[in-house]
Amino acid sequence: MTEATTIVGSNLLVKIDQLFACNVGNSIALPQIVVVRDQSSGTSSVLEGLTGLPFPRDSGLCTRFATQITFRRSTEAYITISIIPAKNSSSQDRERLQGWTKSGLKSLDAATFAGLMAEVAKVIGIGATTEQCQKTFSNDQHFSVIDVPGIFKRTTHGLTTKEDIAMVNNMVHEYMSNPRSVMLTFVPCNVDIATQEILERAEDVDPERIRTLGFFAKEHPWNTLEKEKVGIELLRSRLQEVLEDLIRREFPNVKGEMNQMLRKLEQDLKALEPKRQSQTEQSQYLMDIALGFQKITSLAIHSDYSRSNLLEKGSQLRLATEAVTGGQKFADTMALYGYSYTFKLDSKALNEVFANAITSNISDELNEEIDQGDDAGSFTADNSKATPCRLNIDHLDVQDVVYPNTDVLLPSEMDIMACLKKEYEESRGFELGTFDASLLGVTMKQQAADWRDLALGHISDIIVLVHNFIFGVLEHLTPNHRVYDGIKSRLIDDMINKYQKAMLHTKFVFRQECLRSQLEQCAISNRELGVVVKLSDVVQNNPLSNENHTVLQVHDILQSYCKVARKRFVDCVRMQVADTLLVAGSDTPLTFLEDIVGEDSVVKRRRQYLEKD
Known part of the structure; x- marks a missing residue:
């Protein structure tokens, strides 16, 4: 990939991440890479190698919300963690969740990351809410991936309920149904592929397999695969190329939908009559009527x-x-x-x-x-x-x-x-x-x-x-x-x-x-x-x-x-x-x-x- 192409792709990636931060993704389908799998598929180690972050192995943490990991280039290295509220959040919950943030972190060890994940889980509860972890380093290529909770069938006493099962199923389906999502589908090598429900769901929403990337985790006879398809670094480069191509292809459509949405919002604002929250606005409103x-x-x-x-x-x-x-x-x-x-x-x-x-x-x-x-x-x-x-x-x-x-x-x-x-x-x-x-x-x-x-x-x-x-x-x-x-x-x-x-x-x-x-x-x-x-x-x-x-x-x-x-x-x-x-x-x-x-x-x-x- 040429330097000019990388710069263009990085700029578009920054814009897409800014749209995610503004909750535009709740209204418009945005290009994204989504990690989907059944529960206990061995994704923590892969994500740790892919992002450099020590993902906790506690199933009670990562299965409670989606986690978006974003890498950006910057002259100064820092890590910021914030919460993106779900689109159906009340105004009170939205204000509370957006008010929680951790910034100025230089690094994350396993204990600190696990503690932050536990704190986020306590603030969020269980819901279709995203934790955003933004890691900015001067030598990083721009990259973003969303880890969605794994689907599960059985409840865990004291941790999950049947309502949680239904909630996670709906959350996973919403992410996978996004026509601009590339699904990174994790499958353990020690199970029968035909029994993996996540593959069946991926085929339902992407029957032509245009948006589906398969990944085999855990033990595998690596010598039977081609070398360009083995290893974390190659996976990361491949995902970055896929994401940049996806964003470059879909960005004009996203821009068009945003303009249409803005016009609709402006029309709705006009239908609400002039703003009259302050005393000056109220006086002007009455004067206009008069x-x-x-x-x-x-x-x-x-x-x-x-x-x-x-x-x-x-x-x-x-x-x-x-x-x-x-x-x-x-x-x-x-x-x-x-x-x-x-x-x-x-x-x-x-x-x-x-x-x-x-x-x-x-x-x-x-x-x-x-x-x-x-x-x-x-x-x-x-x-x-x-x-x-x-x-x-x-x-x-x-x-x-x-x-x-x-x-x-x-x-x-x-x-x-x-x-x-x-x-x-x-x-x-x-x-x-x-x-x-x-x-x-x-x-x-x-x-x-x-x-x-x-x-x-x-x-x-x-x-x-x-x-x-x-x-x-x-x-x-x-x-x-x-x-x-x-x-x-x-x-x-x-x-x-x-x-x-x-x-x-x-x-x-x-x-x-x-x-x-x-x-x-x-x-x-x-x-x-x-x-x-x-x-x-x-x-x-x-x-x-x-x-x-x-x-x-x-x-x-x-x-x-x-x-x-x-x-x-x-x-x-x-x-x-x-x-x-x-x-x-x-x-x-x-x-x-x-x-x-x-x-x-x-x-x-x-x-x-x-x-x-």
């Missing part, structure tokens, strides 16, 4: 769904679209179901009816219609056609906050004129040809009785929409359930408070609208209906001659006001509550993560000042 949430939220509010795979896939997370669609449905529902009674003709048509009357009194037909008020019921709608005030299914987190789903009826077909007359008759006083202003407030409140249910139902739907969006995005950004649950538990109380604030403001808007319904000192301008005069002007300039005419005037004013008030109420609910408090405002539930990544107020003002300059 920034990701803010980005997706901004895209959702501005309807820029194409820039987010999450928003493209999930239509329910398209926040702006869902909010606008819900608001429009709320407006349509208010227009269709917002009144307790259906209004009669509009103001212009009513005036025409009144102007065409033959006398100053209202026409007989209209009088008959109004006079039915004697038999009219109270202001309670009775209609079988109804719609729910809610559209979205409640989220479990907000069930105690949102408004219960109730049915709202279509405006009643009962005659509103008759009902207005009844209300007028039950509330009039000593006015002469006029009516009390409070009548309009009462009738408006009764006519808009369902506005509160519809408004609270709409805001409840927006709350569910926002809540589902927040935790849908968080779940996407935080696949780790433990982290997700932790963030949710910290945020839920603040979110509930903001949801409750939105519900309270909705009730406030409704109360404000009810106060406006008094109509006093108010002038209502509407492009469709024209200008509706103040109530004071109606009372002062239009003295009415009979109660039917008064009821007609109440109807006219009420109809004009209701249309404008309804649109104003819908706009207030949508802008002041849904948009400002829940979706697009500066202090909505969607801004909860600004406390984590948001700038301090002083820094924020300073930045705005500098950017303005």
